[in-house]
Structures are given as structure tokens and as C-alpha cells.
Amino acid sequence: METPTDRAYENSAYIPDADAFTHRWAAAARAFRADARRRLDVAYGLGPRERYDLFLPEGAPRGLVAFIHGGYWMAFDKSSWSHLAAGPLAHGLAVMVPSYPLCPQVRVGAIVTAVGAAIDHAAETVAGPIVVCGHSAGGHLAARMGCRDAPLTEGVAARVARIVSVSGIHDLRPLLTTRMNETLGLDLAEARRESPVLADPADVDLVTWVGDGERPQLRRQSRLLSMIWEGLARSVRHVEAPDRHHFDVVEDLADPASALTRALL
Known part of the structure; x- marks a missing residue:
């Protein structure tokens, strides 16, 4: 039976013509890959989903953006998001888009470890500062990379300058009572361990970005991380983007001039 918490974290049912977005993303990403300077399907582990695509700007990169896709840790792969590299690339940043293993084949903690390995x-390959950006569940994974216990090597962790979580889920405990947890398999200990709101942030800049038309719990999740990390992270900025919902809010990364793209810089 559907619970109020299920409805609170359901996005597609509240967005008109939601299915059209996934088809549009896949087509745009496919077209972008055809023309971009790229290295596709770079292996960072032994698993079939432990691959990333790397998009390179003209000239030497000024740094690296890692974009982590969403899908509630259960869906999607790197192939639907390539076009979102366009914004950062225009500013001279290389962009890495990884796939990662999904639940229920692995636990959320293992996904966190895989994302760290990809970065x-x-x-x-790419020198300079690192910005980790993610959308939805990817926002959670991006924020975990900004924690002091992130699964990154010491030298790479020191290069992580900024975390940009777009519509991220930063407290996993409410998901324990949702139907999706039948797939995620979270218990309270893991939910606490993998929640960025309960972790110590590293010396990073944090940007939490959410559409003003999103579900109330998604807006709360973004505010919550920014409030808790305020005064602990190097800097914190929270933005509620006007006229954006959970799906279209991330599309602004494809625009070099958008406010969201500028937030990465």
C-alpha cells in the first residue's frame, strides 16, 4: 500500500508528460556524443557498469566536473546525460559522467564507493580542481564526495573544491518507510552512515540547487543540507530555481550561460 512518504518522494506522477523527458534526454545525449571530443566507456572497475564517459574541452582542461546521474539508485546509466556536459565544457572544464552498479544488486554504500573510484x-587523467555535481540520487552521491569520510584517495579528496547537489536527497532515513526500500534494502545503520546531513563536511564549497516547483520533501532535503553544513563547509549557497521542477531543473547544465552552469565555476 502506498504511504504518504511514498507520495512525498514520487516525482513523475506530479510532472506533466514525465515520460517525455527520459526520451528527450537520451536523444540529446546521443547526438552530443556524436560530435564531442570524448573518451567513451573508460573502465574504472571490473563490473559491467563501472564505466565512465569523459568529455574534453578545446585545449588543456582547467579542471574536472564529475556529473552523477540520478534514478533513486535503481535506474539509468551514463548514456542519458552526455549533453549536460555542454555547459561546463564551454568554460574549459572536462566532464566525466559515470555509470555505477544499481540496487538491488548492490547496497547504497557500495554505490558510494563506486562513484569514489570513478572520480x-x-x-x-585530468589535473586541476574537481567539482562534483549530481541530480536527485546523484545529488546524494555528489554530497557524499564532499564528506570527510568520502571514499576518495587523499590527493583527490584534497582537489575536490565544490559540491553542487541538484534536487539531492541528503537524509536517507525517511526512505526506510517507502516501497522503494524493498529494492534499496536500507537499514537504519546504513541510512545514517550514508546520509550527508549526518556527516562532517570537508573543506569544500556547497551549492544546493532545487526547483521551486519540486515536491516539498525534495525542497526540504536541499534546505536541510545547506542549513547543517553552514559554518562547517568552506561556503554554502542554497538556490530555489524559479519555474523548475524535478526533471527540467537539471537541463540548465547544457546551457553555458545558465545560472546552474555558473554555479559550478
Whole structure:
């Protein structure tokens, strides 16, 4: 039976023509890959989903952006998001977009570890500061990379300058009572361990970005992280983007001039 918490974290049912977004993203990403300077399917581990795509700007990169996709830790892969590299690329940043293993084949904690391994691997290729950006569940994974216990090598962790969580989920405990947890398999100990709101932030800048038309719990999750990390992280900024919902809010990364793209810089 559906619970109020299920409804609170359901996005598609509250967005008109929601299915059209996934088809549009896949087509835009496919077209972008055809023309971009790229290295596709770079292995960072042994698993079939432990691969990333790396997009390179003209000239030497000024740094690296890691974009982590969402899908509630259960869906999607790197292939639907390539076009979102366009904004950072225009500013001279390389962009890495990884796939990662999904629940229920692995636990959320293992996904966190995989994302850290992907960033470590890409950082061997691209020098300079690192910005970790993610959307939805990817926002959670991005925020975990800004914690002091992030699964990054010491040298790479020191290069992480900024975390940009777009519509991120930063407290996993409410998900324990949702139907999706039948797939996620979270228990209270893991939910606490993997919640960025309960972790110590590293010396990073944090940007939490959420659409003003999103579900109330998603807006609360973004405010919560910014409030808790305020005074602990190097700097904190919280933005509620006007006229954006959970799906279209992240599309602004494809625009080099957008406010969201500028937030990465």
C-alpha cells in the first residue's frame, strides 16, 4: 500500500508528460556524443557498469566536473546525460559522467564507493580542481564526495573544491518507510552512515540547487543540507530555481550561460 512518504518522494506522477523527458534526454545525449571530443566507456572497475564517459574541452582542461546521474539508485546509466556536459565544457572544464552498479544488486554504500573510484580514476587523467555535481540520487552521491569520510584517495579528496547537489536527497532515513526500500534494502545503520546531513563536511564549497516547483520533501532535503553544513563547509549557497521542477531543473547544465552552469565555476 502506498504511504504518504511514498507520495512525498514520487516525482513523475506530479510532472506533466514525465515520460517525455527520459526520451528527450537520451536523444540529446546521443547526438552530443556524436560530435564531442570524448573518451567513451573508460573502465574504472571490473563490473559491467563501472564505466565512465569523459568529455574534453578545446585545449588543456582547467579542471574536472564529475556529473552523477540520478534514478533513486535503481535506474539509468551514463548514456542519458552526455549533453549536460555542454555547459561546463564551454568554460574549459572536462566532464566525466559515470555509470555505477544499481540496487538491488548492490547496497547504497557500495554505490558510494563506486562513484569514489570513478572520480579517482578520472582524476588521474585530468589535473586541476574537481567539482562534483549530481541530480536527485546523484545529488546524494555528489554530497557524499564532499564528506570527510568520502571514499576518495587523499590527493583527490584534497582537489575536490565544490559540491553542487541538484534536487539531492541528503537524509536517507525517511526512505526506510517507502516501497522503494524493498529494492534499496536500507537499514537504519546504513541510512545514517550514508546520509550527508549526518556527516562532517570537508573543506569544500556547497551549492544546493532545487526547483521551486519540486515536491516539498525534495525542497526540504536541499534546505536541510545547506542549513547543517553552514559554518562547517568552506561556503554554502542554497538556490530555489524559479519555474523548475524535478526533471527540467537539471537541463540548465547544457546551457553555458545558465545560472546552474555558473554555479559550478
